[in-house]
Amino acid sequence: MKLILTYSKSREQSFNVFIPQCFSKMFPSVIMVLTLVSCTRGENPAIQVALNDKGLQYGKHVGAGWIQDKLELITLPDISGKINIGIGSIWFTLTGTKIVKCDFPEPSVEFNQNSTGFTASTSGLSVALTGRWRTSYGIIHDGGSFNIALFNVDVASVVMLGKDPDGHISVTSVSCNAHIGGVDVRFHGGASWIFQPFVHHMQGDIKDKIERKICPAVEESIVNLELGLQAMNDSFEVNGDLMLNMSLTVLPAIEASSLNLGLKGEFYSIKTHQEPPFEPEPFTIPEQPGYMLSAGLSEFTVNSASYGYFSAGLLQALVNDSMIPPTSPLHLNTSSMGPFIPQLPKMFPDLLMDLQVYAREAPGVSFLPGAVKMGFLAAVKAFAIQPNTTQTPLFKLHVDSEFSGKMWIAEGRLKGSMTMDNLTLSLESSEVGAFKTDALENFAKMAMKMVLSKLNTRLSEGAVLPRMRHAQLVNPVLTVEKGFIAISSDAELLTHTGFN
Numbered sequence: 023m024k025l026i027l028t029y030s031k032s033r034e035q036s037f038n039v040f041i042p043q044c045f046s047k048m049f050p051s052v053i054m055v056l057t058l059v060s061c062t063r064g065e066n067p068a069i070q071v072a073l074n075d076k077g078l079q080y081g082k083h084v085g086a087g088w089i090q091d092k093l094e095l096i097t098l099p100d101i102s103g104k105i106n107i108g109i110g111s112i113w114f115t116l117t118g119t120k121i122v123k124c125d126f127p128e129p130s131v132e133f134n135q136n137s138t139g140f141t142a143s144t145s146g147l148s149v150a151l152t153g154r155w156r157t158s159y160g161i162i163h164d165g166g167s168f169n170i171a172l173f174n175v176d177v178a179s180v181v182m183l184g185k186d187p188d189g190h191i192s193v194t195s196v197s198c199n200a201h202i203g204g205v206d207v208r209f210h211g212g213a214s215w216i217f218q219p220f221v222h223h224m225q226g227d228i229k230d231k232i233e234r235k236i237c238p239a240v241e242e243s244i245v246n247l248e249l250g251l252q253a254m255n256d257s258f259e260v261n262g263d264l265m266l267n268m269s270l271t272v273l274p275a276i277e278a279s280s281l282n283l284g285l286k287g288e289f290y291s292i293k294t295h296q297e298p299p300f301e302p303e304p305f306t307i308p309e310q311p312g313y314m315l316s317a318g319l320s321e322f323t324v325n326s327a328s329y330g331y332f333s334a335g336l337l338q339a340l341v342n343d344s345m346i347p348p349t350s351p352l353h354l355n356t357s358s359m360g361p362f363i364p365q366l367p368k369m370f371p372d373l374l375m376d377l378q379v380y381a382r383e384a385p386g387v388s389f390l391p392g393a394v395k396m397g398f399l400a401a402v403k404a405f406a407i408q409p410n411t412t413q414t415p416l417f418k419l420h421v422d423s424e425f426s427g428k429m430w431i432a433e434g435r436l437k438g439s440m441t442m443d444n445l446t447l448s449l450e451s452s453e454v455g456a457f458k459t460d461a462l463e464n465f466a467k468m469a470m471k472m473v474l475s476k477l478n479t480r481l482s483e484g485a486v487l488p489r490m491r492h493a494q495l496v497n498p499v500l501t502v503e504k505g506f507i508a509i510s511s512d513a514e515l516l517t518h519t520g521f522n
Contacts, residue, residue: 067271067284068302068322075133075279077314077513078140082131084515089126112159116168119153134180137196138276143178155209166211172232174203179240183276189269189286190252195244198237205229264289264330279311287320289327291334298329298384303505310510313499320506321389329384338380352465356406362465363457366416370406370454376413378403382420389502394427394438401450417452419459421445421466429507431500435484440477442470492516 101116129144151170157163180196205225256269267286275282290296302322310316331337343354352358354375360367382399389395400421405413424443429436447463449456487495498511 065271065286066302066304067287068320068326069268069285069287070305070307070318071283071285072307072310072316073281073283074311074314074316076311078131078133078281080314080513081515082129082142086126086128110159112157114155114157116153116155119151119170121149122152123150124148133276133278133281135276135278137180137182138184138274139180139182139193139196141178141180143176145174145176147175147177148173149175155212157212164212166209168210169206169208171206172202172204173206174201175236176201176203177236177240179237179244181244183274183281185270185273186252188252189256189271190254191270191274191283193244193248193251195241198240200233200236200240202229202233202236205232259292260289263292263334263336264327265292280309282307287323287326289323289330291330293334294330296329296333298326300325305503305506307506307508308503313510314512315495315510317509318503318506319509321387324387325384328387332381332384337385338378341377341379343374362462363417363454365457366454370414370416373406373408375416376405376407378405389505389507391504392428392502394429394502396425396427398423398425415453417454417457418450419462420448420450422448423470429500429502431487431498431509432484434498435486436500437484438481440474440481442467442474445470 099119101119102114104111104113125146125148127144127146129142131140131142133139134141149172153168154165155168156165177198177200179198182194182196184192184194186192205228207225207228257265257267260266267288267290269286270283271286272284275284287302288298300322302320305318305320307316307318341354346353354377356367356370356373356375359375379400379402382401385396385398387394387396400423402419402421404416404418406416407413423445425440426443427438427440429438431437445463445467447459447466449459487498493513493515496512496514498509501508
């Protein structure tokens with residue numbers, strides 16, 4: 023009497039589907055921590071994101087817990103085989119196979135400087151399976167239950183992170199090793215006594231076949247993760263006017279306790295796609311091992327957004343009298359402007375006015391320790407509206423202003439404040455003759471202070487920090503450094519959304 027197992031592809035998959043899931047799912051959870059924040063010519067990155075060892079271990083822990091919760095949902099395919107008893111073959115099928123227990127020790131994940139990536143391993147994994155068996159021999163049919171156990175499964179894998187030509191983060195399997203300590207197969211009920219004595223002859227063969235399939239399955243899952251990363255957009259439409267390029271500019275940098283990603287971090291106009299006339303300066307985010315994540319946002323990123331709006335001609339507005347509050351002491355008409363420009367109501371009596379306000383240059387933002395500075399160079403063209411609605415040019419003013427601000431995070435909200443450092447108003451050209459601008463400048467300063475007062479009320483209330491699909495920041499801290507803003511934070515992965 024001879025026992026023969028048919029090792030079909032579905033049979034091999036049935037033993038191997040759960041082991042790669044128990045192991046390779048760690049990598050998406052770790053990569054997800056990286057993407058809380060994840061032009062390829064090697065220029066200085068304008069945004070940097072660092073994953074510290076605390077974050078790596080958290081990602082590993084969440085991934086392991088998620089796997090443990092999902093194991094009972096794994097469905098294994100049926101297994102078919104036959105036993106030759108000399109006068110024919112008894113065909114059998116193992117069906118309804120479920121994982122009833124998985125002793126899944128928390129895996130080990132470490133930064134690997136040699137491979138510029140991670141080393142992940144799990145040791146002592148044991149899995150118990152149960153299901154139903156059916157046999158047929160001619161017109162005779164039988165059935166019962168079975169139990170299969172895999173003992174002391176050890177898997178170790180080294181993964182390398184890199185950058186593809188398009189600036190996406192890449193994930194490559196460097197090495198993988200797998201070993202199964204033992205396999206035990208038990209059949210119960212029916213005529214199981216016929217073939218149970220022969221099971222031990224093929225348990226070693228089962229062990230070898232499963233063992234040889236583990237690493238290819240793990241590597242396949244890494245390839246699938248790589249394909250998913252390549253398919254991700256590295257540029258995002260922020261609104262109808264701006265795109266943000268978040269491609270990698272340099273290879274990921276691995277240290278003993280952290281991983282650093284350098285991202286382009288450039289806004290550009292969807293309309294013009296014009297490069298700004300300045301480049302990002304190098305900066306180094308401070309090490310914060312007490313937090314899971316650290317990130318640095320350079321002033322280049324903010325200024326590229328400003329330049330994107332400016333290059334598209336969006337930093338301009340037309341102001342008319344209907345936009346002035348009724349309680350304002352000054353209205354946009356020639357009579358109201360008489361105290362500031364005496365000749366104006368004489369030359370153009372009782373006419374409404376329009377003001378064309380526009381930026382002469384892209385507003386510039388600079389970060390200094392503890393402070394944010396902004397300069398805005400604007401121009402104002404004034405027109406008188408004739409009874410036939412034609413516009414008559416009156417004068418052109420230059421308005422140069424400088425502001426200081428502060429930013430911080432409190433109660434999960436981004437808050438801030440602004441003050442005006444300086445505002446000067448000068449006459450650039452005039453069709454109504456020369457006039458002094460001191461009174462207008464004083465009025466402009468008074469109006470700006472009123473605007474800032476209302477703005478600071480809203481800034482003190484703050485804005486809710488953006489919440490990502492798969493994660494949210496926990497207890498973030500923001501500091502303003504020279505040339506960049508630094509944010510350090512812990513994070514919470516939202517595992518109910520999955521890792522796909």
